[in-house]
Each structure stands twice: as C-alpha cells, then as structure tokens.
Amino acid sequence: MTRFALTVEFDGRPFMGWQRQPHGASVQGAIEDALHSVTGEAATVHAAGRTDAGVHGLAMRAHVDVAKAITPFRLMEALNARLRPAPVAVLACEEVADDWHARFSCLGRAYEYRIVNRRAPLTFERGLAWQVPQPLDTGAMAEAAQVLVGRHDFTTFRSVHCQSASPVKTLARLDVRRVGDRVMVEAAARSFLHHQVRSMVGCLVLVGLARWSVERLREALVAADRAELGLNAPPDGLFFVAADY
Amino acid sequence: MTRFALTVEFDGRPFMGWQRQPHGASVQGAIEDALHSVTGEAATVHAAGRTDAGVHGLAMRAHVDVAKAITPFRLMEALNARLRPAPVAVLACEEVADDWHARFSCLGRAYEYRIVNRRAPLTFERGLAWQVPQPLDTGAMAEAAQVLVGRHDFTTFRSVHCQSASPVKTLARLDVRRVGDRVMVEAAARSFLHHQVRSMVGCLVLVGLARWSVERLREALVAADRAELGLNAPPDGLFFVAADY
Numbered sequence: 072m073t074r075f076a077l078t079v080e081f082d083g084r085p086f087m088g089w090q091r092q093p094h095g096a097s098v099q100g101a102i103e104d105a106l107h108s109v110t111g112e113a114a115t116v117h118a119a120g121r122t123d124a125g126v127h128g129l130a131m132r133a134h135v136d137v138a139k140a141i142t143p144f145r146l147m148e149a150l151n152a153r154l155r156p157a158p159v160a161v162l163a164c165e166e167v168a169d170d171w172h173a174r175f176s177c178l179g180r181a182y183e184y185r186i187v188n189r190r191a192p193l194t195f196e197r198g199l200a201w202q203v204p205q206p207l208d209t210g211a212m213a214e215a216a217q218v219l220v221g222r223h224d225f226t227t228f229r230s231v232h233c234q235s236a237s238p239v240k241t242l243a244r245l246d247v248r249r250v251g252d253r254v255m256v257e258a259a260a261r262s263f264l265h266h267q268v269r270s271m272v273g274c275l276v277l278v279g280l281a282r283w284s285v286e287r288l289r290e291a292l293v294a295a296d297r298a299e300l301g302l303n304a305p306p307d308g309l310f311f312v313a314a315d316y
Numbered sequence: 317m318t319r320f321a322l323t324v325e326f327d328g329r330p331f332m333g334w335q336r337q338p339h340g341a342s343v344q345g346a347i348e349d350a351l352h353s354v355t356g357e358a359a360t361v362h363a364a365g366r367t368d369a370g371v372h373g374l375a376m377r378a379h380v381d382v383a384k385a386i387t388p389f390r391l392m393e394a395l396n397a398r399l400r401p402a403p404v405a406v407l408a409c410e411e412v413a414d415d416w417h418a419r420f421s422c423l424g425r426a427y428e429y430r431i432v433n434r435r436a437p438l439t440f441e442r443g444l445a446w447q448v449p450q451p452l453d454t455g456a457m458a459e460a461a462q463v464l465v466g467r468h469d470f471t472t473f474r475s476v477h478c479q480s481a482s483p484v485k486t487l488a489r490l491d492v493r494r495v496g497d498r499v500m501v502e503a504a505a506r507s508f509l510h511h512q513v514r515s516m517v518g519c520l521v522l523v524g525l526a527r528w529s530v531e532r533l534r535e536a537l538v539a540a541d542r543a544e545l546g547l548n549a550p551p552d553g554l555f556f557v558a559a560d561y
Binding site: 080081082127147148151154155158159160161162189190191192193194195197199 | 326327372392393399407434435437438
C-alpha cells in the first residue's frame with residue numbers, strides 16, 4: 072500500500088458537499104469513483120475537512136491508500152482524466168508516510184469567504200459569492216472580526232448538527248479586506264466548528280450594514296447560545312483555501 | 317429622448333456574441349429585450365465593441381436612447397430585474413449628451429486574456445480561461461509582446477471576416493504577467509481588428525512554448541499575411557475590460 076496526498080480544487084455548485092452521500096453527487100464520491108476506475112480498488116478518500124453543499128475548495132488536502140503500483144504523477148493524470156466532466160481537479164499528488172493523515176495530521180485550516188458588494192446581480196460568480204446589495208462598512212466589519220479572534224466558546228456560531236467534542240476553539244485570524252466591490256473575509260484556525268465561518272461572516276455583515284454594533288457581536292459571542300446568531304451566510308461564498316501540516 | 321450610457325458585465329458562455337443574431341442568444345438581444353419590457357420601446361443598443369461567441373465582458377460600454385421618462389438608477393434596476401436569469405448585469409447607468417456614442421466616441425479599448433498554465437483541468441474557470449498544460453516562459457512572451465506594440469499592418473493577426481477599413485492599427489500596450497499559474501495578457505489600443513487579440517495571444521503562447529522565437533513572431537508580423545498566423549487563441553479567455561472616452 073502506498074499513501075498519496077492529494078490537493079483538490081472543486082466547484083461545489085453541483086455537489087451535496089464533500090462527504091459521500093447515498094443519494095446525490097459528492098466530491099468524495101467523484102474522486103473515489105475515479106480512483107476505482109484507475110486502480111480497481113474501493114478506497115476511501117480522507118479529507119482535511121468536510122464541506123457543506125455548495126461550498127468550494129481551492130486546495131483541499133486529502134489522502135488515499137493505493138495497492139496498485141503507480142507514480143504520483145500518473146495517478147494525478149489518471150484521476151483528472153476520469154473526473155471529467157465533474158468540476159473537480161487534482162492539482163498535486165505526492166507520496167506520503169503511512170502515518171500522514173489528511174484530517175488528523177492537519178495543524179491548521181484556512182477559509183476565504185467572498186462577498187460581492189454591489190446592486191447589480193452576479194454573472195460570472197453566481198453561486199461563487201454572496202451578493203450583498205447594501206453598502207458594507209468594511210472598517211466596522213474588520214473591527215468586529217477582532218472580537219472573535221482568540222480562544223472562545225463558539226456555541227453561538229455552531230450548527231446544531233456540529234459533531235465537535237467541544238465548542239471551544241481558537242480562532243487564529245479573521246481578516247476583512249475590500250478590493251473594489253469585493254469584500255473578502257479570511258479565517259484561519261487549527262479547526263472550525265460546523266457552520267462557524269458562515270455564521271461569523273453572517274454576523275460581520277450585520278455589523279457592516281450597521282444593523283449590529285461591535286458590542287452586539289461581543290454579546291452574541293459571550294452568550295454562547297445559538298439563538299443569539301444574527302445571520303448565517305449562504306454557502307455560495309465559502310472556499311476552503313488551505314490546510315497546513 | 318434621453319441617451320443613457322450603460323456599463324455592462326456579461327459571461328459570454330451562453331451567447332453567440334455581443335451582436336444581435338436572427339438565431340441564437342446575444343448580449344445585445346438580451347439587453348434590447350429587457351429594455352423593451354421596461355419601456356415598451358424597440359431601441360437599438362450600441363456598444364463600444366462587438367465580441368465573438370464565448371468572449372466575455374467585465375465593463376462593456378454601450379448607449380441607448382429612451383423616450384420614456386425614467387431616472388438612470390431606475391433604468392439600471394429595471395434592466396437588471398428583467399435580464400435575469402441571463403448572466404448579463406448593468407453595473408452602471410448615466411445620462412449622457414445626445415452626441416455621445418459608445419462606439420464612435422470611444423478613444424481606447426482594453427482587453428484581458430486569461431491563461432491558466434497548469435496540467436489539471438479547469439473547474440471554476442471552464443469557458444473563462446485558456447488552459448495551457450505545458451510550462452509557458454512568460455519572460456519570452458513579454459519580450460515578444462513588445463514586437464507587436466506600436467503602429468503596424470496587423471493583417472497576419474486579422475480575421476478574414478474583419479470589416480475594418482484598414483489593417484493598420486496602433487497597439488498602445490501588450491503586457492504579459494504571471495501570478496502563480498495564471499498568465500494574463502493585457503492589450504490596449506484605440507481600436508482592434510477582428511480576432512486581433514486572440515491571434516496575438518495565440519502567437520505569444522507559441523513563443524512561451526519555445527515553438528516560435530521572438531524573431532519568428534517579428535517575421536509573421538512583417539509578412540502581413542494571415543497564412544503566417546501560428547495559432548488563434550480560443551475565445552474562452554478573452555475579456556473586454558474597458559472603454560475610454
């Protein structure tokens with residue numbers, strides 16, 4: 072058996088999420104099916120993180136064990152040939168040690184959330200960004216983001232379906248920056264709760280719209296109560312961008 | 317009659333091009349139909365440039381004359397509401413003088429051509445970029461581009477369907493830059509011949525692949541002969557980015 076680490080880019084629009092589902096297309100399922108077609112083996116692909124329906128990946132990391140003798144380059148090429156026409160591409164493939172695990176060895180994860188702040192509807196980025204028509208005060212959003220950075224009980228920003236053992240996480244970075252009418256929120260942490268990034272972004276947008284004060288956001292965090300969540304951002308704008316090992 | 321200038325973003329993938337066609341969807345047709353639905357008027361929309369099937373627009377400029385009393389903001393909002401679900405959006409709308417003409421008043425046009433230089437297939441950018449799997453020497457491409465800058469007979473880089481009175485054009489700028497695996501070619505001129513940007517990019521890619529020397533490109537230009545064209549880049553990667561007045 073050889074363990075291969077994959078770097079995967081995927082457009083989440085046609086998928087029910089990363090994780091294989093009994094009904095409906097998934098990114099994991101697409102890769103596992105391609106792998107079966109290449110190797111004849113029924114292997115499980117393990118990822119650094121699971122993404123929800125409609126969430127995208129720029130560089131998801133994953134691993135798989137393969138019995139067939141094949142070089143990383145040939146495996147990458149063969150997977151990409153079989154993945155068509157699904158919008159999933161293996162950007163890199165390398166041999167790793169048997170104890171390297173895409174999920175358990177991962178020391179940090181980074182997401183980017185893309186907002187298009189304009190009145191005009193989206194064209195190229197439909198399903199790839201959250202269109203917010205009202206002007207956003209990104210200075211206020213950036214200030215509010217700092218309230219969330221650090222070690223906190225993030226229950227307010229956690230899906231009821233979250234399977235994490237603890238709601239306490241350490242948010243390493245939450246940056247808000249504007250380039251023209253694009254507003255990008257970049258989040259980094261060792262790990263995140265289910266829906267945490269979307270929930271944080273939703274509340275930052277409330278601050279950007281002046282519907283919430285920075286103080287109101289702090290109260291919502293301290294409450295550690297899902298009922299205090301102001302707004303959950305749609306999946307469209309969320310991209311898994313990096314996993315560190 | 318009031319003349320309105322429009323700034324239009326469009327994803328060219330589902331269209332046969334900018335220009336209205338008897339059979340098949342066009343960007344001009346989509347806007348004119350939306351306009352008719354808003355005003356009840358059958359007006360012609362004039363653009364700074366015509367784009368081919370599959371070519372995109374980030375900020376095409378256009379104008380139209382409207383008899384109905386309506387503010388620029390209301391016109392923009394109404395057009396955008398009617399354009400759905402077509403991937404066409406009016407980003408800006410303003411009243412202009414009666415003698416302002418999107419095509420004839422235009423003093424300069426700029427295009428961007430997007431190449432993704434990697435082996436992995438495209439996911440998000442399918443139809444929005446040209447995937448070139450072999451490594452491109454962007455230094456050589458940038459050097460070769462300077463051969464084309466200036467006033468030349470561009471017959472080699474001109475479609476046989478080109479309707480321009482003269483093949484002599486002055487190319488103001490042709491820049492090649494790389495950001496990671498993205499290679500962008502930016503072109504600016506008062507006006508371009510039909511297929512000129514795609515033909516120039518095709519030959520620059522031949523230089524980037526070391527299949528053509530810079531000298532070979534110069535010979536192709538001087539020959540002023542369409543038969544000397546090495547390669548016409550696909551429409552996918554071409555974006556109309558700006559019109560100056």
